[in-house]
Amino acid sequence: QQQVKQSPQSLxxxxxxxxxxxxxxxxTAFDYFxxxxxxxxxxxxxxxxxxxxxxxxxxxRFTISFNKSAxxxxxxxxxxxxxxxxxxxxxxxxxxxxxxxFGSGTRLQVQP
Amino acid sequence: DTEVTQTPKHLVMGMTNKKSLKCEQHMGHxxxxxxxxxxxxxxxxxxxxxxxxxxxxxxxPSRFSPECPNSSLLNLxxxxxxxxxxxxxxxxxxxxxxxxxxxxxxxxxxxxxx
Numbered sequence: 001q002q003q004v005k006q007s008p009q010s011l012x013x014x015x016x017x018x019x020x021x022x023x024x025x026x027x028t029a030f031d032y033f034x035x036x037x038x039x040x041x042x043x044x045x046x047x048x049x050x051x052x053x054x055x056x057x058x059x060x061r062f063t064i065s066f067n068k069s070a071x072x073x074x075x076x077x078x079x080x081x082x083x084x085x086x087x088x089x090x091x092x093x094x095x096x097x098x099x100x101x102f103g104s105g106t107r108l109q110v111q112p
Numbered sequence: 113d114t115e116v117t118q119t120p121k122h123l124v125m126g127m128t129n130k131k132s133l134k135c136e137q138h139m140g141h142x143x144x145x146x147x148x149x150x151x152x153x154x155x156x157x158x159x160x161x162x163x164x165x166x167x168x169x170x171x172x173p174s175r176f177s178p179e180c181p182n183s184s185l186l187n188l189x190x191x192x193x194x195x196x197x198x199x200x201x202x203x204x205x206x207x208x209x210x211x212x213x214x215x216x217x218x219x220x221x222x223x224x225x226x
Contacts, residue, residue: 032212102154
């Protein structure tokens with residue numbers, strides 16, 4: 001019930017391409033869906049987040065698409081750059097527990 | 113100041129040692145968190161403090177003992193750890209737990225248990 005499933009596990013994209021990472025969940029009590037970016041040796045940092053009353057949110061090159069009926073959400077990185085190479089985690093917050101559950105992570109490598 | 117600081121950066125300890133991890137923030141946040149992250153895995157929630165009171169304990173073994181002395185400081189006391197406890201320990205904070213507040217993470221303490 002608490003699980004958030006994330007795919008793919010790893011992704012290689014050419015510079016300038018689009019990176020797409022997908023997440024799915026079952027728990028209907030989730031009410032907030034952030035994406036975190038983590039570089040080696042660093043803590044995760046919030047990239048972008050969405051609430052379920054919105055179907056899409058865009059911030060610069062990063063877009064979250066949210067499909068409430070399918071219980072799926074995805075991160076699109078447009079014009080991917082080598083500096084975007086990192087591990088990306090989707091997460092979901094349970095409205096009752098008010099705690100984040102993280103997906104398993106996607107290791108993104110953007111080749112120059 | 114939008115920073116969560118953690119000390120030490122690295123810690124090596126034996127199974128009979130007692131040590132403590134420290135986390136500090138000066139953003140006026142009233143919620144603080146401890147996470148454990150194994151290599152190539154996501155962060156796993158251990159404890160949540162809200163207004164200096166423990167609100168969530170994710171069934172963490174008693175060899176991990178959290179403490180929140182004030183709203184800016186969070187400690188994790190370690191005693192009689194096992195080698196499988198070796199991991200990156202992350203601290204995070206947020207304005208609160210009830211709203212859609214960003215969690216700010218520290219850089220973590222890399223713990224090795226021999």
